[in-house]
Amino acid sequence: MNYTDEFRDPVAARGVLAAIERVVDEIGATKDKPLHIMEICGGHTHAIFRYGLDKLTPPGLEFIHGPGCPVCVLPMSRIDECVDIAERPNVIMTTFGDAMRVPGRRKSMMQAKADGADIRMVYSQLDALELARRNPGKEVVFFGLGFETTTPSTALTILQAHADRQSNFSIFCNHITVPPPIKALLDDPYMVLDGFVGPGHVSMVIGIRPYDFIARDYKKPIVVAGFEPLDLLQSVLMVLEQIRDGRAEVENQYARVVPDEGNPVSIAACNEVYQPRPSFEWRGLGEIDASGLRIRDKYAAFDAEVKFEIGYGTGPRFTGEQDGCRCGDVMTGRIKPHACPQFGKGCTPEMPLGALMVSSEGACAAYYQYGGLRLEAVE
């Protein structure tokens, strides 16, 4: 398939691809000594595979798939705790559909539902709040997860529940933020990254300034990108041009949607409702400082950790992976998905063993869906 035929503007795409090739040459990167560009966002990972961008770009450029898939980085212990709450009497647990199949140590939410727990998939936190209104005799809990794209919606829902005095509604908060894991990756001596493509929709909320430390302290370029394949290619080119010119800046390729300052209403709601946790566990990456959000004491009535006395980090935590699963090594770029012994065998999108195979934004699922033929050709 000629992937560029599917581009909105194939001529423009070919022009950008030619420029990418030229700049990679100018930098002197080769297949044996490639540049490593990390796309942080799982949506970008999905788009890169869907449009074959990794195959269209020169071999001197390698994409490293970042930790920006919220379902993929959910620690097993939090799934266990969520199942624990869901299995209590009189509880309706609500969640985005993506989280249902994430394996826990004991079971996934899908299995818990099959075993009789009242777990319901909702499109929005607002639906969970409405369920609480309609079921005054039940405790309705929402499994809050996601990056800055969903943290404001959970915050605004808590503020609405507070205004409504909806006492049978709470959030099991697992919201996480993008900048801290990037810092953790940059501090990892094994990780050699030359630049970043930043998640556009996250910056739509937080703006681009939270990434200043990447350019200032680590001297790496980052370009905030849209999701159209041409957006992605243009952003990669902007990163490469910075490397060639010896610059390290935060640039905004997606300015038509992303204001540099972000969305002030969202930022205010998040500051009102959340405070950073000292640290939060990321599947495959371990505990990362100040990377998770908890609900402020002022809104403790809506905090499921308080209401169900689950807390965070109070008991012994299991941080390993299922048998033979190497999600952690994939997540840190140490191995490619197909190098995992379980890939496509004990772990498939239908029966995921590791979290990276669950969501279409996970690197393993993307390799499995779009990479099968290419891998067969290689092997």
Next chain:
Amino acid sequence: MCLGIPGRIVTIADASRKLAIVEVMGVKRQVNVACILKDDELIESLVGAWSLIHVGFAMSRINEQEAAMTLDVLRQLGEAQEEIEAMRATERMMAVAL
């Protein structure tokens, strides 16, 4: 979940709670518009506007051309179909929810 889907605001459902009805690929759905409403702006002025919708919240105003382009990409990624199915499944669940 992370990629918003473009929708067009067709009517205001509850001004005090900042709720509007948007149409996303022919499916109508109630969303919160607090994040795209400026301080001095009447909520009614949003009718007809396009926005990126993230899990029931309008997060950013976009123009019609951007909306069409984003929908194309989401369709090709299969994400648009997933979003619409999640909206419909929730509607079915809420219709029987006591």
